[in-house]
Amino acid sequence: MGTVTPADDLARRVAEHLLSREGTGPAWGIAIEEAREGYARISMTLRADMLNGHGIAHGGMIFALADTAFAYACNSRNVTAVAQAASIVFLASAKAGERLVAEAREQASSGRSAVYLVTVSTADGRKIAEFQGLSRSLNQPVLDPA
Amino acid sequence: MGTVTPADDLARRVAEHLLSREGTGPAWGIAIEEAREGYARISMTLRADMLNGHGIAHGGMIFALADTAFAYACNSRNVTAVAQAASIVFLASAKAGERLVAEAREQASSGRSAVYLVTVSTADGRKIAEFQGLSRSLNQPVLDPA
Amino acid sequence: MGTVTPADDLARRVAEHLLSREGTGPAWGIAIEEAREGYARISMTLRADMLNGHGIAHGGMIFALADTAFAYACNSRNVTAVAQAASIVFLASAKAGERLVAEAREQASSGRSAVYLVTVSTADGRKIAEFQGLSRSLNQPVLDPA
Amino acid sequence: MGTVTPADDLARRVAEHLLSREGTGPAWGIAIEEAREGYARISMTLRADMLNGHGIAHGGMIFALADTAFAYACNSRNVTAVAQAASIVFLASAKAGERLVAEAREQASSGRSAVYLVTVSTADGRKIAEFQGLSRSLNQPVLDPA
Numbered sequence A, B, C, D: 001m002g003t004v005t006p007a008d009d010l011a012r013r014v015a016e017h018l019l020s021r022e023g024t025g026p027a028w029g030i031a032i033e034e035a036r037e038g039y040a041r042i043s044m045t046l047r048a049d050m051l052n053g054h055g056i057a058h059g060g061m062i063f064a065l066a067d068t069a070f071a072y073a074c075n076s077r078n079v080t081a082v083a084q085a086a087s088i089v090f091l092a093s094a095k096a097g098e099r100l101v102a103e104a105r106e107q108a109s110s111g112r113s114a115v116y117l118v119t120v121s122t123a124d125g126r127k128i129a130e131f132q133g134l135s136r137s138l139n140q141p142v143l144d145p146a
Helices: A006-021 A024-028 A059-074 B006-021 B024-028 B059-074 C006-021 C024-028 C059-074 D006-021 D024-028 D059-074
Strands: A031-036 A039-045 A081-090 A099-110 A113-122 A127-137 B031-036 B039-045 B081-090 B099-110 B113-122 B127-137 C031-036 C039-045 C081-090 C099-110 C113-122 C127-137 D031-036 D039-045 D081-090 D099-110 D113-122 D127-137
Touching: A006 A024, A006 A031, A006 A039, A006 A059, A024 A059, A031 A059, A039 A059, A059 A081, A059 A099, A059 A113, A059 A127, A059 B059, A059 B081, A081 B059, A081 C081, A081 C127, A081 D081, A099 A127, A099 C113, A099 C127, A113 C099, A127 C081, A127 C099, A127 C127, B006 B024, B006 B031, B006 B039, B006 B059, B024 B059, B031 B059, B039 B059, B059 B081, B059 B099, B059 B113, B059 B127, B081 C081, B081 D081, B081 D127, B099 B127, B099 D113, B099 D127, B113 D099, B127 D081, B127 D099, B127 D127, C006 C024, C006 C031, C006 C039, C006 C059, C024 C059, C031 C059, C039 C059, C059 C081, C059 C099, C059 C113, C059 C127, C059 D059, C059 D081, C081 D059, C099 C127, D006 D024, D006 D031, D006 D039, D006 D059, D024 D059, D031 D059, D039 D059, D059 D081, D059 D099, D059 D113, D059 D127, D099 D127
Parallel strands: none
Antiparallel strands: A031 A039, A039 A099, A081 A127, A081 B081, A099 A113, A113 A127, B031 B039, B039 B099, B081 B127, B099 B113, B113 B127, C031 C039, C039 C099, C081 C127, C081 D081, C099 C113, C113 C127, D031 D039, D039 D099, D081 D127, D099 D113, D113 D127
16 A cells, blocks of 8 residues: 555554553553554454443443544654543444444644544444544653654 | 432432443442432542553543443433533543542533533542533433332 | 536525525625535635634634534535534634635534534635534425425 | 622623723623623623524524633633633524523633633523633733733
């Protein structure tokens, strides 16, 4: 699929670093599908411990998946960024065993603020939720210089 | 502490029922502190598997806790309600071992829609996040009639 | 620029109808740049009576412009839809005399709910705000049948 | 009605200053009902030029009213603050001639960020919308020192 730019390679290493350092991603079985500059696509299979009292994916887990993709994307330039605010719309339910994919992409940035959109879908393309997050970047790298 | 109204007693039973039926609450160690009509206060202790790559509470877990309190509160009249949309502002970080409290209260309702506010704080009162959720009620009870 | 489909022609007529019927669009000097199925792009020039106390575009007017584009887009299939909730992130300021463009596009839909994104920019491409809206459709047309 | 503290007096003067300086408030007929530290209550009567194509209050005007109350409240300590993000839920419609009241109150603050809630109601108490805004304070006063 063409060449990998240095910026995209850095984004991939940042995402892998974050996943290896965080408690949540491994606990939730997060897999990185693709990571590029300003972009991340990750996936997670819904387990019984991720369901609400109605037997469908808990909104908190859907948000958590989206927020994880957001984090990988907004840190992708190796500048630490934190979430300041986010909003989510829930569109459809998902059930145990389904694999959810969260795709995060940068929508806009201005100064230290940036806005990311994350779409959460099932593997067969059913849209589960739309997420919008506001990040603020700090003056520190994620990865130490080589 | 005064009398418990039938409405508050029902709210408590609904919250306990939801917690007993869902995969998430037990997995996260959720405890119900108080449940009343249109209100719920729950708590959770931050574990290593709830932290992000910066070693602090993952935004997804903070949202998940708030969303759980929201669910208990918006189902409290024994009418099933689902989350349609939510927004969250992150105010401060929290670290492993801290006990987070999420307090959900009804702000307004109109027809089948209702708005709830959830404040997430540490046990010593530091505000971690403010959450606002929109629910939509369905025509079905949570608990079967006795 | 190619053919206009019946769906796009209908969308254009709905947008023009709404603009002609509403008090706000004419009062704000709204112009429809383009209207298609699930899409609307409109513009407005910032006047002195649209500025806040700091002499820049009032956030309420930026939202109002975005919300207008959202309305045209989510009614574009000639099914009346109303806004249920919206969120906005403000990215940069704009000043008197600048022409703002709001571009609304459908992001996802499920049943009677749909999510639209609206980007507000200056004519020279500076991003001013990102808006996300949740609509709910009703069982009634906007335009009477011909 | 008790004493007015210096902080509340300052808040009142800031709100009046902002209203006198902005283009929007006078254009919309905004009246300040009450302004205190971290709090503002304002009102506006719905005119024909504030209605949408369905003949009810345009969501943009409802937001604009809420955003104005938010601005007065988050600048109330005479430290300039700007809106970074906001979300709104629309609960009921309002019609021409109705007087809308927006009441803004500080919900939480941390460092330079603060969260405000604004409730928009009719004069007879019908809730029209609930708004949540995130502000960021800058290092400059609103009013020049006396």
